[in-house]
Amino acid sequence: MRAGPRPVGDMVNRLGLRQPQVSKHLRVLSDAGLVDVRVDAQRRIYALRPAPLQELEVWIERYRRLWEANFQRLDALLDELKTNQKARVRRKG
Numbered sequence: 001m002r003a004g005p006r007p008v009g010d011m012v013n014r015l016g017l018r019q020p021q022v023s024k025h026l027r028v029l030s031d032a033g034l035v036d037v038r039v040d041a042q043r044r045i046y047a048l049r050p051a052p053l054q055e056l057e058v059w060i061e062r063y064r065r066l067w068e069a070n071f072q073r074l075d076a077l078l079d080e081l082k083t084n085q086k087a088r089v090r091r092k093g
Helices: 008-015 019-031 050-092
Strands: 035-040 043-048
Touching (some): 008 019, 019 035, 019 043
């Protein structure tokens, strides 16, 4: 749906899932306000609603920065532990 509105059948083929599975997921996304649906004869066409996804991205970005800082500190600690371990092995050997 990123490239544009899609009928359910197209998503079934692209995802390799059965139609009831895809429809169930789309219903959840629709209920959450993340997609719009329109009826075109016998087909249902789904499209992403960008506004709620943009709001989600803004919210996630705050946490992403927090986690990135934590991961950087963890990486530094792991590097320090590896260096200390290598030094201990050299002293023993």
